[in-house]
Amino acid sequence: MQIKTSSTMPTSPPPAENNGAAAAYFDFRAAERVPESHVWAGMHEKDTAPVVAAGDEHDDDEDHDDDEPGGDMRDGHAVPVESLSRAEEQAARLFALPAPDKARAARRPGGGSTGYGVPPYLLRYPKRMWAEGYTFPPPAIRDEFRRVWPDAGDDYHRFCSAMEEYDAAMRALGERLLAMFFKALGLAGDDAAGGKTERRIRDTLTSTIHLNMFPRCPDPDRAVGLVAHTDSGFFTFILQSPVPGLQLLRRRPDRWVTVPGTPGALIVVVGDLFHVLTNGRFHSVFHRAVVNRENDRISMPYFLGPPADMKVTPLVAAGSPESKAVYQAVTWPEYMAIRDKLFGTNISALTMIRVAKEEDEES
Numbered sequence: 228m229q230i231k232t233s234s235t236m237p238t239s240p241p242p243a244e245n246n247g248a249a250a251a252y253f254d255f256r257a258a259e260r261v262p263e264s265h266v267w268a269g270m271h272e273k274d275t276a277p278v279v280a281a282g283d284e285h286d287d288d289e290d291h292d293d294d295e296p297g298g299d300m301r302d303g304h305a306v307p308v309e310s311l312s313r314a315e316e317q318a319a320r321l322f323a324l325p326a327p328d329k330a331r332a333a334r335r336p337g338g339g340s341t342g343y344g345v346p347p348y349l350l351r352y353p354k355r356m357w358a359e360g361y362t363f364p365p366p367a368i369r370d371e372f373r374r375v376w377p378d379a380g381d382d383y384h385r386f387c388s389a390m391e392e393y394d395a396a397m398r399a400l401g402e403r404l405l406a407m408f409f410k411a412l413g414l415a416g417d418d419a420a421g422g423k424t425e426r427r428i429r430d431t432l433t434s435t436i437h438l439n440m441f442p443r444c445p446d447p448d449r450a451v452g453l454v455a456h457t458d459s460g461f462f463t464f465i466l467q468s469p470v471p472g473l474q475l476l477r478r479r480p481d482r483w484v485t486v487p488g489t490p491g492a493l494i495v496v497v498g499d500l501f502h503v504l505t506n507g508r509f510h511s512v513f514h515r516a517v518v519n520r521e522n523d524r525i526s527m528p529y530f531l532g533p534p535a536d537m538k539v540t541p542l543v544a545a546g547s548p549e550s551k552a553v554y555q556a557v558t559w560p561e562y563m564a565i566r567d568k569l570f571g572t573n574i575s576a577l578t579m580i581r582v583a584k585e586e587d588e589e590s
């Protein structure tokens with residue numbers, strides 16, 4: 228199945244002052260109601276046109292047939308299910324640890340996003356998400372989680388091995404998907420101009436894992452698991468569990484589509500830098516996570532992107548209708564700096580680096 232999406236910017240709330248003290252997680256387990264600090268009043272109403280079951284979504288005549296989908300469910304992904312379920316099981320064990328154990332791996336000042344706690348960019352919102360989480364680059368797994376399990380016993384080793392196995396599986400999938408995408412774009416093969424670029428991108432792909440826990444919520448309509456955003460890198464894999472919660476934004480009319488809880492299915496979310504790389508032929512997709520009253524939900528998004536020093540330059544296929552690059556070449560940090568400046572506005576960072584009109588641009 229395919230879910231077509233594109234890159235409208237939904238409304239976002241005004242920025243808040245960064246408040247370090249707010250970085251600590253609230254005790255979700257004990258909550259009998261959603262406290263003011265976590266209430267996103269009006270957010271769902273304003274952003275959510277009726278939520279449509281994804282199964283009703285396949286026919287899509289009003290969309291652009293020649294665009295590639297921004298979000299795509301692939302359940303024939305050939306990733307060993309044991310690798311996925313072992314990682315999920317270990318993530319669940321991690322989140323079930325007592326709060327002080329989890330907090331030992333807290334994000335360090337100046338340490339970027341790595342660690343446990345509210346990521347710096349989420350602290351800029353006036354309200355907190357109904358979620359807790361870890362962020363780490365796979366090479367840091369053993370160091371990071373030694374903080375949670377200082378004795379480096381069996382629990383530590385089981386966790387690290389499961390995450391390393393997950394990393395290897397997702398990375399291999401990322402490399403395969405990259406090859407498929409290049410083929411779909413007519414850029415594959417040794418002779419094509421894209422062949423060299425493909426190899427360079429594949430050989431330098433960087434990755435980050437998020438482990439998100441969205442606890443069940445006494446008033447899910449007034450809380451948000453993760454606010455609407457696009458991922459900024461190339462693409463992200465989000466494994467689906469039986470508990471739904473991921474929503475993708477679909478256009479015309481704008482509405483949030485709930486991805487069904489299909490265990491073992493992987494959603495591929497296209498990020499902004501892949502939008503740039505493909506010169507707008509693949510659209511980055513707005514998505515968010517909602518919470519529910521009955522069940523906790525764990526997600527383990529796996530992000531793939533370029534190294535920090537790589538200029539991402541739009542690939543223009545010979546003989547394709549887009550004969551000119553639509554976007555300026557940017558590195559990931561340059562792009563993030565633009566996104567950062569635009570926080571709290573409804574201006575998309577992609578618009579800021581656009582140098583020519585996209586063929587399919589909405590008028």
Ligand SMILES: O=C(O)CCC(=O)C(=O)O
Nearest residue numbers: 437439465473516526528
């Ligand atoms: O948990 C999900 O389904 C979405 C997570 C996500 O979009 C993210 O961490 O960037």
Ligand SMILES: [Fe+2]
Nearest residue numbers: 456457458514
């Ligand atoms: Fe995301």
